[in-house]
Each structure stands twice: as structure tokens, then as C-alpha cells.
Amino acid sequence: MAVVARPEVKLFNRRSLEDVEEGNLDAAIESLLNQEKQMRLAGDVAGTKKAVTAVIQLCYEARAWKTLNDQIILLSKRRGQLKQAVTAMVQQAMQYIDETPDIETRIDLIKTLNSVSAGKIYVEIERARLIKKLAKIKEEQGLIAEAADLMQEIAVETFGAMAKTEKIAFILEQVRLCLDRQDYVRAQILSRKISPRAFDADTSKEKKKPKEGDNVVEEAPVDIPSLLELKRIYYELMIRYHSHNNDYLEICRSYKSIYEIPSVKDDPSQWIPVLRKICWYLVLSPHDPMQSSLLNSTVEDKNLTEISNFRLLLKQLVTMEVIQWTTLWETYREEFENEKNMLGGSLVDKAAEDFRERIIEHNILVVSKYYSRITLKRVAELLCLSLQEAEKHLSDMVVSKSLVAKIDRPMGIVCFQVAKDSNDVLNSWATNLEKLLDVVEKSCHQIHKETMVHKSALKL
Structure with missing residues (x-):
């Protein structure tokens, strides 16, 4: 059976180019829409993608933003519209968001793209990025609660094609906005979507080529931090959360995880303030097996020689001897007050009272031993x-x-x-x-x- 070759339809033919030069945008768009219809009905995926992106580009070059929004909605609702064409159109239009003349136009374009991508699994990643952009605008306008509600609509942990680092960065943004609006319960629920073991993955291994039928994972955008940077952001957010509950032991463990990041451990200007925080929060933590284990492991840290006064403080707590509170407070009061000027900020408000409480508990335990x-x-x-x-x-x-x-x-x-x-x-x-x-x-x-x-x- 002989195959009849379909004549190729050329985009931007002479008629449409003349219309654009004369300033008749509607005529040029109409011409391209006719070509798009022919290719869509013929099942030509590549041609349909070129046609829809050409319409979008034409509106952008003419700076007709309202027409651009209208055409995006029109093209997405055309009968039998191809998935690939919608994806290409959304991706093309997303490149123009940062070039909009004002904030109202930008919000309108984002909302238009968001409405087009809603409920379509093949553009779920693009929709998540659009929501993130819109939430950032709302936050800049001071609408923290509205930005947090927008971000919580998206469950990126179910997106198989999204890069791991982009997923983590998105969830961390959700947690941060919840903390900013003081919604600590939801912040805890969202933070549990990230396993701390996810940060220990070996990034040096070569990525395996996906087999046929497997989901292809997209590359993360350039502005997404690396895995180790995300680890630090995660634990800094956890410190903010646990500081609300004055959970000193969990704060200490979070600082311990930051301390073990290679970039922190190699820079004394970074690890000295973090190690000081570890020591302070160890002292402030109530006595239990986990606190005792962390205390003994920290005492053996060789880096403590750089801050010898903290080594002496931890040694006193490890040694089963009664500590005189007045003498201890006079020795470390200046260090305690200077902590607010160190990296990570000051200790919590009631830390001084809890410090005295922990020393009294230590002394009672010593008495009970003897x-x-x-x-x-x-x-x-x-x-x-x-x-x-x-x-x-x-x-x-x-x-x-x-x-x-x-x-x-x-x-x-x-x-x-x-x-x-x-x-x-x-x-x-x-x-x-x-x-x-x-x-x-x-x-x-x-x-x-x-x-x-x-x-x-x-x-x-």
C-alpha cells in the first residue's frame, strides 16, 4: 500500500509575517491558529507544538499580555489538544513571567498558567513551580498566611519526575512559611515528609541511565541548593521549631548534624559557634540516656581544645561531684551573655533559669550516688x-x-x-x-x- 506524503505546513508564512509587520496581531494569530488546527487534527505532535509556541511567542514579542493569557486558555481548551502541545506552551510561557512589566500582569499570567495546568499530571512539576513563584510574590506583599496556604496545596512528594533536591527544597519552603505564620503543628507534619537519611545519599556516584518504561527524572533548576546546603537549611528550620517548645536536646542534635557537614567542619569560623551551641544546649538538656551519650561523645571531641572553657564545663558535668552554682555562674556568665553575638543567635529567654535548674539536678544525682x-x-x-x-x-x-x-x-x-x-x-x-x-x-x-x-x- 503506497503511503501518501503529507505536505509540510510552514509556520510564519508570508501572510502572517506581513500581518505582524503591519501591526495586525489578530490576523497573524488567526493564521497560526488555522495551521495549528490542521496539524492537531492530523496528529502531528511536532507541528502542533511549534504552532502553539509560535502563537505564544508572537503575543510576547508584541507585549500583548492580555492576549497572551487569552490565547493560552483558548489553546488549552481546543478539542483533542495534545498533551505535548500543552506542556510546550506552559513551559514557553513560564519563561516570560520574569519579563512582565508590572506585578499585576505577572500575577495574572501565573494564575492563567496555573488554571491551565490544574488537574493535569503531565504538567504537575510546572504547576508546583508556578505556585512557588506566586507564593513568593504574596510573601513579598506581606501576605504570609496566604502564601503558606498556596504552598500547602501541592504535595510534591508524589511527583515521580521531580528531582530529589527540588522536592526537598519545596517542602522546606512549606515548613518555613508555616513557621513564619507560627503554625507549628503543620510545620512538624510537613517536616516529617523529609527523612534525615535523604541528606546522607552519596552524590558522587554516577547516575544510572533510566531503563525503557521508567519515569525520567528532570534536572533540578539552577537556583535549587545542593543536598548539603538543603541539609543545613532543614536543621536550621528544625532549630526554629524546637526552640518554640524549648526542646533543648533536639536543638542540640540539630546543631550536631550541622556541625558534621563537611563545609562547616572545615571552616573554624563556622564550626566554633556551632560547637559552642552544642555545648550550651547539652548543659541545658534534662538528664537522660541520650543526653548522657551526647555529653560523653562531645567531651572527647578534639576541637573542644579550641574552646577550652567549654571543655571544662562539660568535664564538670561528666564528673560525679557537686558543682557550686554561684562559682560556676560567675565563671560562665560573660560567655552566656556573649552567645547572642555568635552565629545562630542568642539562647532562648528562659535559658539562664534552666541552666541553674540543670546544675541543681546534677547535684541531686551526685548526692543520690553517694x-x-x-x-x-x-x-x-x-x-x-x-x-x-x-x-x-x-x-x-x-x-x-x-x-x-x-x-x-x-x-x-x-x-x-x-x-x-x-x-x-x-x-x-x-x-x-x-x-x-x-x-x-x-x-x-x-x-x-x-x-x-x-x-x-x-x-x-
Whole structure:
């Protein structure tokens, strides 16, 4: 069967060019629309793409922004419009956003493209980028809540063709806007979409070529930061979130992750302020196994020799000795007040009170290690507190389960003993009973032995 060759339809023919030169934009567009219809009905993908982009380019060169918006909507709604043509048209028009004459025109163009791409999975990445641009404009206008609501409409984690770094950057922008509007609950929910392990991927490995049938992942735009830069942004946002709740241990862990970034660790001007923050937030963190583990690992860090006074501070907390609060505060007060001038800003408002609280807790733990029973008056003397304050801090630590103690208030005696459950008591009783029976058996054996010796002596 002979194949009849379809004559190629040339875009921008002489008639349309003459119309543009004469300033008759509508006639030129009409001519191109007729050509687009022929190619679309013939199923010519390449020709249809050229036709729609030619219409868009014609409107742009004529600076007819309203006509551009109208033509974008018209072309996208034409019967049987090809997906490839819509994609090419949206991508072409997105290049003109930054060249619009004023902010109103820019917003209109973005909204037009957004309405065209809504609900179309083949332009979902372009729609996400459009929403991001619109949210940035709203933020510059001071409409933080509106910008945050716009960004939350898009769930980029489901976009298979979007680059990993662009996904992370988009989610981090969502988290930042939620923090700016003080919506901490939604900021936490969004931050959990990013796994910290995503930042540990080896970027040095060569990318595998996609197999036939696999989704092709697009390259991230030039303005998207690298994976390590995104890691730092992520943990800085986490510090902002945890600072709201005064969760010192999580703040410390976030600073620890920033400290381990190669670009930070190689630059003393960056890692010294971060290491100072790690030390301060370790001191401010309540005592628990995670805090103890981080404390001991930080003490062994060789970089602490550069800030020896902080090394001495951590050494005091590791050593099981009572710390005199007044002496310690006089030594480190200047460092504490200078922290606001360091990278990362000052500590939280109630940090000074919590610092004293942590030292008191440390001292109580030290006392509990050396005494099983002690008078409340003596505890107050060791902690440099009044009887009421000493009792309050003891009670708070017992309630938080960081310490096991009982206070006999009439006698004024504190008893530090670990409470045993029923299984431990039963096991202890069984062990003691076994020892008792063993002693009785040995005694009976000795008595029998002595009796036999005595009887043999009488016979002689």
C-alpha cells in the first residue's frame, strides 16, 4: 500500500509575517491558529507544538499580555489538544513571567498558567513551580498566611519526575512559611515528609541511565541548593521549631548534624559557634540516656581544645561531684551573655533559669550516688538551697522519673532506693531462702559428723 506524503505546513508564512509587520496581531494569530488546527487534527505532535509556541511567542514579542493569557486558555481548551502541545506552551510561557512589566500582569499570567495546568499530571512539576513563584510574590506583599496556604496545596512528594533536591527544597519552603505564620503543628507534619537519611545519599556516584518504561527524572533548576546546603537549611528550620517548645536536646542534635557537614567542619569560623551551641544546649538538656551519650561523645571531641572553657564545663558535668552554682555562674556568665553575638543567635529567654535548674539536678544525682539515706537539711546545705526549694526539686525529679527517692517529711530524711517490682522481690526472697536451706544443710552435716566422731571416741 503506497503511503501518501503529507505536505509540510510552514509556520510564519508570508501572510502572517506581513500581518505582524503591519501591526495586525489578530490576523497573524488567526493564521497560526488555522495551521495549528490542521496539524492537531492530523496528529502531528511536532507541528502542533511549534504552532502553539509560535502563537505564544508572537503575543510576547508584541507585549500583548492580555492576549497572551487569552490565547493560552483558548489553546488549552481546543478539542483533542495534545498533551505535548500543552506542556510546550506552559513551559514557553513560564519563561516570560520574569519579563512582565508590572506585578499585576505577572500575577495574572501565573494564575492563567496555573488554571491551565490544574488537574493535569503531565504538567504537575510546572504547576508546583508556578505556585512557588506566586507564593513568593504574596510573601513579598506581606501576605504570609496566604502564601503558606498556596504552598500547602501541592504535595510534591508524589511527583515521580521531580528531582530529589527540588522536592526537598519545596517542602522546606512549606515548613518555613508555616513557621513564619507560627503554625507549628503543620510545620512538624510537613517536616516529617523529609527523612534525615535523604541528606546522607552519596552524590558522587554516577547516575544510572533510566531503563525503557521508567519515569525520567528532570534536572533540578539552577537556583535549587545542593543536598548539603538543603541539609543545613532543614536543621536550621528544625532549630526554629524546637526552640518554640524549648526542646533543648533536639536543638542540640540539630546543631550536631550541622556541625558534621563537611563545609562547616572545615571552616573554624563556622564550626566554633556551632560547637559552642552544642555545648550550651547539652548543659541545658534534662538528664537522660541520650543526653548522657551526647555529653560523653562531645567531651572527647578534639576541637573542644579550641574552646577550652567549654571543655571544662562539660568535664564538670561528666564528673560525679557537686558543682557550686554561684562559682560556676560567675565563671560562665560573660560567655552566656556573649552567645547572642555568635552565629545562630542568642539562647532562648528562659535559658539562664534552666541552666541553674540543670546544675541543681546534677547535684541531686551526685548526692543520690553517694548516699542511700540523708537528711533533707543536709541536702539543702549541699545544694545551697532552702529546705522548701530542695524538697521541690527532689519532688520534680521523682515525678519526671529521672530519680528514685522517698522523703520522710516528719523525720526530714530522704531515702534513695530503687523501687523493686513484685518479680524482683519474689526472686530475692527465693534466693535468700535457698541460701538459708544451704546453711541448714551444712549445719546438719557438721552436727552429724561431730556425733559420729564422739561415738567412736566413747567406744575406744
